[in-house]
Amino acid sequence: xxxxxDSLFQALADPTRRAILERLSRGPASVSDLARPFDMSLAAxxxxxxVLEGAGVVASEKVGRVRTxxxxxxxxxxxxxxxxxxxxxxxxxxxxxxxxxxxxxPGIEKDQT
Amino acid sequence: xxxxxxxxxTFTVERAYDATPERVFAAxxxxxARLQWFAGEPGDWEKGxxxxxxxxxxxxxxxxxxxxxxxxxYDALYxxxxxxxxxxxxxxxHLGEDRISVSLATVEIRRExxxxxxxxxxxxxxxxGFDDPRMREQGVAAQLESLVRFV
Numbered sequence: 001x002x003x004x005x006d007s008l009f010q011a012l013a014d015p016t017r018r019a020i021l022e023r024l025s026r027g028p029a030s031v032s033d034l035a036r037p038f039d040m041s042l043a044a045x046x047x048x049x050x051v052l053e054g055a056g057v058v059a060s061e062k063v064g065r066v067r068t069x070x071x072x073x074x075x076x077x078x079x080x081x082x083x084x085x086x087x088x089x090x091x092x093x094x095x096x097x098x099x100x101x102x103x104x105x106p107g108i109e110k111d112q113t
Numbered sequence: 114x115x116x117x118x119x120x121x122x123t124f125t126v127e128r129a130y131d132a133t134p135e136r137v138f139a140a141x142x143x144x145x146a147r148l149q150w151f152a153g154e155p156g157d158w159e160k161g162x163x164x165x166x167x168x169x170x171x172x173x174x175x176x177x178x179x180x181x182x183x184x185x186x187y188d189a190l191y192x193x194x195x196x197x198x199x200x201x202x203x204x205x206x207h208l209g210e211d212r213i214s215v216s217l218a219t220v221e222i223r224r225e226x227x228x229x230x231x232x233x234x235x236x237x238x239x240x241x242g243f244d245d246p247r248m249r250e251q252g253v254a255a256q257l258e259s260l261v262r263f264v
Contacts, residue, residue: 082213082239087124090233094128096150097231100140101132 011055016040017048021071024058028070031060120239129228134197137222137229141200142167152177161186169194173202183209189218198222214239 011017020034035045049069052058060069130137140146144165152163152175161176161184171191178184189204200220206213216237223230 083120083122083124083237086214086235086237087126090124090126090235093150094126094231094233097137097140097146098128098130100146100149101130101136104136104140104146105132106136 011051011057014048014051017052020045020048020052021057024069024071028068031067031069034069118241121237122239123234123236125232125234127230127232129225129230132229134222134224134229137231138197141220141222141231142194151175159184167191167194173204212240 012021016038019038023029023034023037031042031045031049034049035042038045049058049060053060057072058069059072060067062068132140140150144163144167147165148163152160158177158179163173163175165171165173167173169191173189173191174187176184176186186207187204188207189202191200191202193199193201199222202218203216204218205215214237216235219234219236221230221232221234223232
């Protein structure tokens with residue numbers, strides 16, 4: 001499934017989450033493996049992982065007592081990245097078009113047509 | 114030798130504007146307005162001039178380069194223009210010397226409950242340029258960095 005663009009960008013906006021992804025790009029890891037290099041609680045790492053899973057860039061699987069995480073390569077393929085960037089480019093353009101329309105709004109009397 | 118690949122994708126972006134279809138169409142199609150919103154990339158980009166010949170069969174071009182990066186170039190051809198209603202164009206994008214995409218772009222403009230809805234649909238063939246192995250070598254981290262900078 002293709003994750004929506006907003007949640008992907010939200011997921012990637014955080015440097016810790018990018019570091020987690022960078023670690024996972026080298027291979028699957030358990031939650032405690034992932035937590036080790038970061039100066040934060042296991043619970044905080046689990047929270048970051050939940051955001052990454054929600055955005056569809058990370059998947060995890062629990063076997064016994066160990067949860068193993070891996071990157072979803074499709075979500076981060078370059079093709080997907082480019083297409084998402086293109087979409088974001090247009091989101092921003094059309095937002096700026098809205099700003100332009102607001103800034104050039106005619107008087108109220110003309111608006112009530 | 115470049116490894117050839119193509120990915121087809123369609124995406125749609127919609128906005129409802131508090132303006133008449135006439136104003137939305139004018140803002141979408143006049144050069145003065147497009148300079149404000151179309152080519153308004155982040156400030157440290159070096160921008161080339163926007164050329165626009167807005168008529169059926171007319172062309173548009175623009176370019177821009179991020180600092181220390183390869184330049185993007187946009188070249189479009191307008192196929193159908195129905196004032197205040199629809200615009201159909203095709204465009205290609207180059208990154209440096211490589212063609213990275215060829216797209217069909219359809220803009221629909223319609224009145225809707227006192228507002229004007231603009232629906233932009235792009236159907237594209239995204240070409241091997243984006244799958245450049247040199248880019249892949251930069252690794253996931255570099256991709257993520259550029260993605261975040263882009264947002």
